Amino acid sequence: MIEQVTSLDADGGTTTVSLRGEIDVLTVEQVRVALSEAVAGRPQQIVVDMADVAFIDSTGLGALISGFQRARDQAIAFQLARPTSNVRQILVLSGLMEVVQVTP
Template sequence: MPDEIVTRLDPADGTTTVALLGEVDVLTVDQVRVALEEALAARPREIVVDLSNLDFIDSTGLGALISGFQRARDAGIAFRLAHPTRPVRQILVLSGLLEVVELTP
């Protein structure tokens, strides 16, 4: 279970960062969905999902990221993933998500 999900908006450049911590799975995915909804509601120029402290993500978490990406795209907001840990990066590659969502190493 994630310790917390941190959302921060940088008004200077219009970027909202959603930092995921710990594990995202069926028990914690609702927290991720809420954080992404709040980020979208702020109408930033860009949403960055920071994965540097994420240890694991399952298919429900991937689904939440896909949904967030689609909603951002539909609203004209850039959406990218950033700094995945090695195990999370492998999951992202295997899922095919990186074929549609931009990744910052």
Template sequence: MTSVDTDRDATRVSLRGEVDVLTVDQVRVALEEALAAHTREIVVDLRELSFIDSTGLGALIYGFQRAREKGIRFRLAGPTRSVHQILALSGLLEVVEVTP
């Protein structure tokens, strides 16, 4: 499950539950909506995300690359311990900003 909220400075994409091959399209749509909002920052809120697979990681990388191309700050916020481990193992933490 995803939701997108925009204010004048940032767009928050909140991910809940699991992101896998069955749900990744919702994440892609949410990231496209966030990119279309033309805010200065996109924050992907991971506090309620329990699992993400390689397709979900690919969607995050796509969102990060598109944001960078448009000069939009992109960061991940509040990953749970298990999601943080997946992000670390994938190498994503080396390129994408993560905040508590």
């Protein structure tokens, strides 16, 4: 099961969505909701912290792409932060790293 924390930083410019566990067909709706709430807050930047994500499937990738597109449409910077090596490999294979900023 995935746990999420969505927090707006003290500067008011960055919303961080922290994801933990596995992002798959059973948990993807929680990710979609968290990203929608982050975009609705209209920050300058959304950072999706993936340091504690063990696995992501195609539905999870779809949720990240959808969140990225909604943020881009609102002129909100969007980045994925600290993906594990397993998740990073999936991001590379999917081509997502070519369109979304990923920080180590």
